[in-house]
Amino acid sequence: MTTLSKDLSKDDFHRLARGDLYTFVRIMFPVLYAAPYIDATYIRLLSATLQEVYSEPGRNQIINMPPRHLKSFIASICFPAWLLGRQPSLSIMIACHTLSLSKEHLTGLRKLMRSEEYQAIFGTRIGDKDTEAEFKTTEGGGALAATFETAPTGRGCDHLIVDDPIKADDALSPEALAKCMDFFRDALSSRVNNPATGSKIVVMQRLAVADLTGRLMNLAGYNLLSLPLEAIEHETIPYKLLTRTQTFSRAPGEVLNPARMTPEVVEQMKAQLPDTTFAAQYQQRPMADGGSIVKRDQLQFVDFFEPGPGVVVMSCDMASTTDERSSYSVFQLWRLTPDEIFELHDLRRFRTPPERAGAEALLFAQPHKPHIVLVEDMNAGLLVADTLKRAGLCVETIHPTRSKEERLMRCLAAFHSMKVRLPREAPWLDDFLAEVLAFPGSRHDDQVDAMSQALNFAIRYFQGEIKIKGFSPNGHHIARTRHRPKDHPMRPRPPIRGPRRW
Numbered sequence: 001m002t003t004l005s006k007d008l009s010k011d012d013f014h015r016l017a018r019g020d021l022y023t024f025v026r027i028m029f030p031v032l033y034a035a036p037y038i039d040a041t042y043i044r045l046l047s048a049t050l051q052e053v054y055s056e057p058g059r060n061q062i063i064n065m066p067p068r069h070l071k072s073f074i075a076s077i078c079f080p081a082w083l084l085g086r087q088p089s090l091s092i093m094i095a096c097h098t099l100s101l102s103k104e105h106l107t108g109l110r111k112l113m114r115s116e117e118y119q120a121i122f123g124t125r126i127g128d129k130d131t132e133a134e135f136k137t138t139e140g141g142g143a144l145a146a147t148f149e150t151a152p153t154g155r156g157c158d159h160l161i162v163d164d165p166i167k168a169d170d171a172l173s174p175e176a177l178a179k180c181m182d183f184f185r186d187a188l189s190s191r192v193n194n195p196a197t198g199s200k201i202v203v204m205q206r207l208a209v210a211d212l213t214g215r216l217m218n219l220a221g222y223n224l225l226s227l228p229l230e231a232i233e234h235e236t237i238p239y240k241l242l243t244r245t246q247t248f249s250r251a252p253g254e255v256l257n258p259a260r261m262t263p264e265v266v267e268q269m270k271a272q273l274p275d276t277t278f279a280a281q282y283q284q285r286p287m288a289d290g291g292s293i294v295k296r297d298q299l300q301f302v303d304f305f306e307p308g309p310g311v312v313v314m315s316c317d318m319a320s321t322t323d324e325r326s327s328y329s330v331f332q333l334w335r336l337t338p339d340e341i342f343e344l345h346d347l348r349r350f351r352t353p354p355e356r357a358g359a360e361a362l363l364f365a366q367p368h369k370p371h372i373v374l375v376e377d378m379n380a381g382l383l384v385a386d387t388l389k390r391a392g393l394c395v396e397t398i399h400p401t402r403s404k405e406e407r408l409m410r411c412l413a414a415f416h417s418m419k420v421r422l423p424r425e426a427p428w429l430d431d432f433l434a435e436v437l438a439f440p441g442s443r444h445d446d447q448v449d450a451m452s453q454a455l456n457f458a459i460r461y462f463q464g465e466i467k468i469k470g471f472s473p474n475g476h477h478i479a480r481t482r483h484r485p486k487d488h489p490m491r492p493r494p495p496i497r498g499p500r501r502w
Contacts, residue, residue: 014121018085020242021054022047024121025078031115032073032108040257042227043070045248048239049225050079050201054086057197062213064206064226064284069256075203076163077108080143083159084113085122088139093157095146095188097166097180102145103132105163109143110135148180151187160192162202162212168281171207181215206284209405209440214286218403228283230255230266233434285438293408294436298415301424305343310335311461311468314370315454317446318357320379329357329380330450331364336458342414343421347428349447354380358387365393372468374398374453394469398453405440408448411455420455 008016017024022044029037046063053059065071080092094109096102112118113126129136136142146152148165165184170176192198202222206213216222225237231250238247255261270278280286313334319327333346346368352360357380365373365388373388375381377397385395400407414420423429432447439448460466 021051060200066229066282076105081112088124088137089141092143099147106145156193300421310337312370314373315450317450318380407452
C-alpha cells in the first residue's frame with residue numbers, strides 16, 4: 001500500500017477509504033499498477049467530484065481531461081468499486097466506444113474487488129455470475145460492460161458511466177459524431193432505472209466541437225469539470241475532501257501534474273502534435289473546423305478611442321448561480337460609431353448572487369450612461385432589466401433562439417471587415433481574448449455571448465431594422481421627447497462632439 005501518512009495505521013486508512021473516494025484511490029493504485037503513485041491536487045478534485053455524484057441523487061456529470069491522467073482508473077474502475085463497496089445492490093453500466101475497452105475496465109474493477117486491500121475495506125463480494133462482460137455481487141448488484149456498437153436492450157442500471165464514447169479517428173466525421181449522440185440519447189441514457197436517484201457520468205477527452213460533451217453541454221442537467229493539461233486562465237475550484245473544503249488552484253501555464261509532465265515535455269508535445277489535436281485532446285478546447293471562429297488578425301487594436309458621435313450600448317449576459325464551476329455574469333460597454341465600427345470600451349466579468357445582479361448592473365451603467373441596455377430574458381437577466389428600467393434606462397430584452405455558435409457566426413462579417421476594435425491595453429483584455437479566440441472550445445462562453453448579443457443588435461440597428469430612441473442609424477443624437485431632471489442619476493449624457501461637418 002502506498003504510504004499516505006505516518007500518523008495513521010493501515011486500519012485507519014481502511015476506515016477512511018470507506019467514506020472517502022480519494023483515500024480509496026490511493027490505496028487501490030498499487031493493485032493495478034507497478035509504477036509508484038504520484039499524487040497531484042487534481043486527483044483529489046476528480047475524486048471529490050465523483051463523490052459528489054454519489055452524494056447528490058440525480059446528479060449528472062461530465063469530466064473532460066487529457067489522456068494518461070488516470071481518469072479511467074478513477075472514474076471507471078475505482079469509483080464503481082467504491083460504489084459497490086458502499087451499496088452492494090447497485091447496478092452499474094460502463095459503456096465505451098468498443099466492447100473490448102469496456103471489458104478491460106470491468107477486468108480492472110474485478111481485480112480491485114478481489115484484492116486483499118479491497119476486501120479489508122469492504123465486505124462486498126463477487127457472486128457466482130461472473131463473465132467477461134458482466135458480474136453480479138452476492139447482494140444482487142454488479143457491473144455490466146456495454147458499447148456504443150450495440151444497444152443493451154432490456155438492461156437497466158443505477159449509474160451509467162460513459163468512458164471515451166467515440167474513437168479519435170472518428171472525430172472528423174460529422175456523421176460519426178451525430179451517431180454517437182443519437183446512440184447515447186436513444187440507447188444508453190434511458191437505461192438509468194430512476195433518473196431522480198441515479199446518475200449519468202461522461203468521462204472523455206475532447207475531440208471535436210460537436211462531440212458528446214459539446215452536444216450535452218447545450219442541454220440542461222449536466223455539471224462539467226474540464227481540466228486542460230495546461231491552465232489557460234486562472235482556475236479556482238472549491239471541493240470537499242473528507243469534511244474540509246479545499247481549493248484546486250492553477251495559474252495560466254501550470255500543468256496538471258508537474259511531477260509527471262514537466263513544461264518541457266508539454267512543449268515537445270506541442271511541437272509534435274497538430275494544433276487541433278493538442279487543443280482538443282489535451283487542452284479540452286476543440287477548434288471549429290480546424291480553428292476558432294474568430295482569429296486574432298481579424299481584430300483591430302488601438303491605443304485610445306477617438307472621441308466622436310456614437311451610440312453607447314451595454315450588453316449583459318447573466319449567470320443563474322454563483323457556483324465556482326458555473327458561468328460568469330458579464331457586462332460589456334460598446335460604442336457604435338456612424339461609420340459602423342464596433343468599439344469595446346469596458347468590460348466586467350464576475351460572479352454575484354441573482355438578487356444582487358440588478359444593483360451590480362446599475363453600478364456599471366451609472367458612469368457610462370448607455371443609450372440602450374441589452375439583456376437576455378432569462379435567469380437573472382429579468383431582474384437586471386427590471387432594475388434598469390426603474391432607473392430610467394432604455395432596456396431591450398433579447399430572447400435567443402439560435403445556438404451560441406450560430407449567434408457568433410451571424411456577426412462574423414464584422415470581424416472579416418476589421419470593424420471590431422479593442423483597446424491595446426485593458427485589465428480585462430487577456431481573459432476576453434483567451435475566451436473569444438478559443439470559442440467554441442473555450443471553457444466559458446459568457447463574454448462571447450455578451451459580444452454576439454451586442455454585435456447582432458448593432459448590425460440590425462445599422463441596417464435600419466430596429467431603432468434606438470433619440471438616435472438615427474448614422475449614430476447622431478437627435479432630439480429626445482423624454483427629459484429627466486438635471487440631477488437624475490441616469491440622465492443621458494450629451495454625445496461626444498466630433499469635427500464640425502460643413
